[in-house]
Amino acid sequence: MSEQAIPLSQLIKNVHQCINAHAEEVAELDAAIGDGDHLNNLQRGLATLESMSAELDQMPLSDAFSKIGMSLMSTMGGASGSLFGSMFVTMGKTAKDQPLTLVGLSEVFSAGVESIKARGKADIGEKTMLDTLIPASQSLQQDAANGVPLETSLSHMQQSAITGMESTKDMLATKGRASFLGERARGHIDAGARTSQLMLCAIADEVIKYNN
Amino acid sequence: MSEQAIPLSQLIKNVHQCINAHAEEVAELDAAIGDGDHLNNLQRGLATLESMSAELDQMPLSDAFSKIGMSLMSTMGGASGSLFGSMFVTMGKTAKDQPLTLVGLSEVFSAGVESIKARGKADIGEKTMLDTLIPASQSLQQDAANGVPLETSLSHMQQSAITGMESTKDMLATKGRASFLGERARGHIDAGARTSQLMLCAIADEVIKYNN
Amino acid sequence: MKKMINSVESLLEESLNGFATAHRDIVRLNHQPNFVTRADSSKAKVKLISGGGSGHEPLHTGLVGMGMLDAACPGQIFTSPGPDQMLVAAQAVDAGKGILFIVKNYAGDVMNFEIAAEMLDIPTETILVADDVSLPADHSTGRRGVAGTLIVEKIVGAAAEAGANLQACKQLGERVAQSTASMGVALSSCTVPAIGKPTFDIGSNEIEMGVGIHGERGREPMDLVSASEIVEKLASHIDAELKPAAGQRVLLHVNGFGATPLMELYLVFDLAAQYWQEKGVIIERSLVGNFTTSLDMAGCSITLTLLDDEMIQYWDAPVHTAALRWGC
Amino acid sequence: MKKMINSVESLLEESLNGFATAHRDIVRLNHQPNFVTRADSSKAKVKLISGGGSGHEPLHTGLVGMGMLDAACPGQIFTSPGPDQMLVAAQAVDAGKGILFIVKNYAGDVMNFEIAAEMLDIPTETILVADDVSLPADHSTGRRGVAGTLIVEKIVGAAAEAGANLQACKQLGERVAQSTASMGVALSSCTVPAIGKPTFDIGSNEIEMGVGIHGERGREPMDLVSASEIVEKLASHIDAELKPAAGQRVLLHVNGFGATPLMELYLVFDLAAQYWQEKGVIIERSLVGNFTTSLDMAGCSITLTLLDDEMIQYWDAPVHTAALRWGC
């Protein structure tokens, strides 16, 4: 896989805009059951990606993913920086051996999500970003395997991401800062689950638009 | 002068009650243009005096004044502790040589007020307790010299104390903490002027009641 | 929000610059990536590196210097540093005797230090400090690392200074960490500059028991009670964990979160010292002040460490950092 | 009001007890009247005694010890101590070489120390510190004494330790006091426990320039501006007073009022250091932290002292107190 189907710069810009549009909500989610810095961490990371997006557009996708991963790690910091960072670094490695097809991309995404599980020693149901990412990735993999058309696959994935994100609301947290609050964390959506969902949806929207 | 015309314990109790009844107002005056501790300083001093008032009743007036002065200095602290303390220590010294008459007492009081002027390097018009004490003392001295009856003299003194206290409202402060505020101190009555007036009025009321 | 800053974005850099200027006899500051090292890193010894989100000052930058840390990696406020900070800091101070990372047990810190260790090709060991007993020992993420971290850093720092090797340092540090328990209470939230308002609302008659150090809510809110009752509650949790016997020597550390007057911290110390003295425990060493802070949060934590001769000797050994200094 | 206390009445005593227990290697506490002395007062030297209202901790109790104060007399919160405290403290530490009182210029402190000096029949001298340049030099009460007091106490403390006599100590102290200027800014009021609510109201976008250290309002309220503008304003007042020439060596002290994060204090230090460095002034020594506090007030003050060789030597001399320690 080497050519970019849709310029990364465009996706990054859209993701960044989407997060900015939900800034207040995201800040409040992490303040409610975390330490309140998630919005800022993410914005710092996305601003960095945006500042180097012209360069990213010129790179093979696998190198671009690696570069994104390293940049997110160093500019975001925090739990989410190491997790999103690990995800893209792993996606960079995996993308080398995969064709630029829906099947290939769904494998790359799935490998990225696995690396988050490994790095965070976490799984679905722990009230983290994984509650968005795992169902989204599974939905995409399944649709790709079944030859579901791109646009339908993407909107299935969006739906899975939203359902997963919403499922965190009533969970007890067992990973991340929210776990320290015990029962008090119930009733709040996890910040990382929400931003993961927002970003996935923004990317899917953009791809769908680009393909029409 | 050796016998107490009216038990000091009774005066102290009344003064203490009067200050407690105006607690909130006094606290706010010192908070507005001072540092907010005047009420507490005074209450601490008065509580100590009340706790030893049985003992004070048994003493010659001059010794009682000296003891009151030393106690106020050590339990009140602050500017007002050293000033009220100096006043009573001086009154104790002066009372030794004075008859227990209105003339004698007015001389003792006046000497006490003079010692505040000396210790505080201050005079009338500087927005301090002296704006209550100097006019009150002068009124008493004048009435005593003119042979005005006790009750009338005391109510004149009360009136002078009130007028003096009220005069601090529009003054610029040149002594005490309020002086640091410049023009911002205008419009507020000085805390020490108010408590001095309250105490003088409480004493006078009690003496008038006692004599009727 | 009221802060003496120029902008949320430049706060950390400007503050680090001021720190480095004020303490240029002790430290050097590196930019991009940010880390602080001793002014002189030449000594051949095990190098101690700690770090974490900013906003806890003087932890950890203020603990860099002779007898304590060799480097500290400050992240953004309440945000773990990225792995490149630890990576480059380790390369900068390495003297061939290995690197010991001292990490507060928070997901972000743990993962970022872990990534750095994986990227380094010099020998590293990691001590995880997890002293916050407001969480049960079997909590799903492990307990948080809080004010006890300073005690681990001081004692292991002295050992490394005295020439202990990497394994010895790690073992000592783990022994200190296991002998240390902390618990904190918040009277107010703090205000993270990037957010611009208090992280959580708290009633005027309410406190949060069992808080960490990131301005987050505690385990449970409760009514504001007397200092004696607060201390009793904190101390009994710590006591249940460490179970000091009569005659046991301890280090008692009362740590302010940033906005609590020293008068109150000493009052809390007084009550905590009484609590253990009544059990026959010996308050052998003490430390009172704002060391592991949460910006402008009001409240404090109590930390107890069970001491032995070796720990006392290393605690007393000379230290020369911005925030702790004695013996030199 | 949220405070970790048992009662307003017992706060001071309990806090002093905790202080004395935590620092029993350095100090002894006397009750009724309250004062703190060094653990060992036997040395034949000029004895330095300071004091003032409580609520400014670590000033002055935290500055008692070798190389600095011999005794400190803490009054109630923001209330000068009574003369009996200074009287008995002086008698307790006197070693026949005289007593030097170091007094912040506030009416209450001045008068109570004055009364004590009149009552004592041993030789005494007094240094009045009046370093707050937010007031004009000809202010009717003189200027207030604020954070510069610590600098006078450190330098004269070292001189007394080295054997300087009473007159020499007084002269040196006055020289330091005259070479020192300070100015402060408040971002919040503080809450005096006995009052139970903030001393003054302040808008959410307002600061008070030119505050003293008793939680009182400043000379003028102004809009919250950037740290650079705040520092420019404070520094220019100080500069106009001391007029340091290019090449002049100075001590730059940034003092927190109690609730300001160390991050912000270092940022202020950075800006202040730049201000004078741009004029060619040499920041020879520095001190950043919460030393002269106003309970839980947010804000800080900047203090500058023009140094000469003698002052530098005494500043660097060993000191061993609860709050300042180096060289030993």
Ligand SMILES: Nc1ncnc2c1ncn2[C@@H]1O[C@H](COP(=O)(O)OP(=O)(O)O)[C@@H](O)[C@H]1O
């Ligand atoms: N162990 C973990 N595994 C997966 N996700 C995690 C883990 N810990 C935290 N997270 C995610 O990270 C998010 C918080 O990120 P952020 O606020 O940027 O970092 P920090 O928690 O260090 O302040 C949480 O909302 C959660 O979704």
Ligand SMILES: Nc1ncnc2c1ncn2[C@@H]1O[C@H](COP(=O)(O)OP(=O)(O)O)[C@@H](O)[C@H]1O
């Ligand atoms: N130099 C002075 N001369 C006369 N009265 C003074 C002087 N300084 C202060 N006062 C009085 O003392 C009062 C303040 O007392 P208090 O609040 O108890 O002490 P402090 O000012 O030390 O906090 C002022 O309201 C004023 O009336």
Ligand SMILES: [Mg+2]
């Ligand atoms: Mg967070």
Ligand SMILES: [Mg+2]
């Ligand atoms: Mg007052």
Ligand SMILES: [Mg+2]
């Ligand atoms: Mg964080």
Ligand SMILES: [Mg+2]
């Ligand atoms: Mg006062």
